Amino acid sequence: MIEMTKKIVPVQKNEYYDVKIESLTHDGLGVARVDGFPVFVANALVGEEINMKVTLVKKTYAFGRAVDYFVTSGERVKPECGIYKQCGGCQVQHLSYEGQLKMKHDTVVNHLKRIGHIEDANVLPTIGMQNPSRYRNKTQVPFGYADGKVVAGFYQKRSHEIINMQSCLIQTDISDQIVETMRQLCQELEIDPYNESLNLGVLRHVIVRVGFKTEEIMVTLVTRTHEIPNSELLIQRLVSKYPKIKSIAQNVNPKVTNVIFGDETRILYGEPYIYDEMNGIRFAISPRSFYQVNPIQTETLYSKAVEYAQLSGNEIVFDAYCGIGTITLFLAQHAKQVYGVEIIPEAIEDAKMNARLNGFENTQFAVGKSEEIIPAWIENGIVPDVIVVDPPRKGCDRSLLDTMLEAAPDRIVYVSCDSSTLARDLRVLIDGGYKLEVVQPVDMFPQTAHIECVAKLVRA
Known part of the structure; x- marks a missing residue:
């Protein structure tokens, strides 16, 4: 034996x-x-x-x-953030920015080779930012207690302990100020922060969204309870100190969960939307809208997607995972007709409103799964010249990839926030008869390890 x-x-x-x-x-x-x-x-x-x-x-x-x-490496730099080693928000602040861009390029290349078995991909150098700080238009900060005081910040690495934060170098300065004011007001107005272990308290998260072009501000208070103590005084203090606040919303989440938002959202002050602009297009942003957090690099990323779509003004384009219609409207400026599909009904309502807001008459939106809606469009005689996908981190469902292959557009543009699932999906599309022409990494999240890409495929 x-x-x-x-x-x-x-x-x-x-x-x-x-x-x-x-x-x-x-x-x-x-x-x-x-x-x-x-x-x-x-x-x-x-x-x-x-x-x-x-x-x-x-x-x-x-x-x-x-x-x-x-x-030590010649690429090592001293992190500017005082809580960098404790906070889990950034991962590579100790690496020079040029080093970060190279790391992200190499990550994409390695994923394409190791996961997609694509050895000779044309991966261009990562497009970085001129100023890789203060770039986020959305801040979401958990609130809690520590040593009898209200704290607001980010979770320590691999824990649920909140590191109190005075300033975050990748958030806007006005967002930092509002979060700090909220922390002080919670102490003064006796608004208890959430206790995760006991499921007690009121305030779970504060979310601040800023329109980079318009400077309009929306504050969303995520609470465990429907009631907020001294809410009228809280709103008065916030609006008085920050007159650019156009909307204050409350989202109620009573569940014991790591998910930030609950099902119920209501407006406490002002309008249900704030507005921002990208590429000359105006977007309405609600408390739960998906809107890219780095608008400067989003213009770069989506403009590259439009370039890869090679639109002359005569094309029919399908935009899968269209969200609130951001890429859809970028494409609609250059296409004959763009059809957007998204599984979240509220996002489609926002997309329709954004199209009306900008006077686009060559867009159409549908609620549902792309792999079900797209075949229905084709059955009705709507045949795409180009398909654009911008899926969540998990990538495209296999059924959607099969649907795309059956639709057989001349070009597929794949916008990705995870190069590992991008590599997996590109392998399927290549095996299905497409040639990968180019992959362009874009640094949407400086100081972190995340990387976005846009890939162009043409029918072989």
Whole structure:
């Protein structure tokens, strides 16, 4: 009888090891090896020689943190944020911005090769920002108690402990000010923040949205309860101090959940929308609208999608996962007709309103699953020249990919917020008869490990 021997893991938790960092993961962790065993190390860069402490050991890999640096990378910079090491919001602030852009390019290339088995993809250099800070138009901050005081900030890495924040370098300055004012008002007006472990308290999150072009502000208070103590005085203080607030909404979420929003939203003050502009198009934004958080780079990303669609003004375009119609209206400026489909009814209502707001008469929207709506359109004689998809992080459903292949448009433009699922889906489309011409990474989220891409495929 052969005796099975258990493979010995060469590292132990809480032990220290001298290592050299070989590469970076897609989420910005350094990769070191101890006797061939991979360890993912926070706050470590390629080429650095360090002493690390192992913090977690799994069967096939471990995590560690850098304790001492013997050799440091020329790409290392000092993070400007005082709570960077504790906060989980940014992952690569210790890497130079040029280094971040290269890391994100390499991530896309590696995903295409490893997951999509696409060896020769034309992946262009990442398009970055001239000023990679203060770029987010949306701030959502959890509130809680710590040492008897109200705190507002972001969750510590891999925990639900809130790190109190005075300033966040990727949020707008006005958003920081409003969050701090809300923290003070909660203390003064006795509005209890939410206690997650006991499911008690009132205020769970404060969400601030800012129109970059219009400077209009919407504040949404996510509460456990319908009642907000001293709500009239709260609204009066906020609007008096920040006159650019055009809307204050309340969303009620009584559930024990990590999901931020509940089902019920009502307007406490002002209008149900604020407005912003991109590419000369005006958009109405409601408390729960999906609207890209970096409008500067969104214009870059969506303009690239329009370029790859190669529109002459005579094309029929399908826009799957159209949301509130952002890409749809970018496309409608150059196409004969654009059909948008989205599964969320409220988003489609917003999309129709945005089309009316801008006087577009060459758009049509439908609620439902793309893989069901698109075949119905085709059966009715509407045949697409171009299909554009901008799916959530999980990528496209396989049934939608099959639907796209059956529709056989001349071009497919795939906008992606996750290059791993992009690589998986591109493999299906390539095997289905399309040629991948180009992939353009765009840095929508500087200081973080996230990367957006737009890919162009043509029928082979």
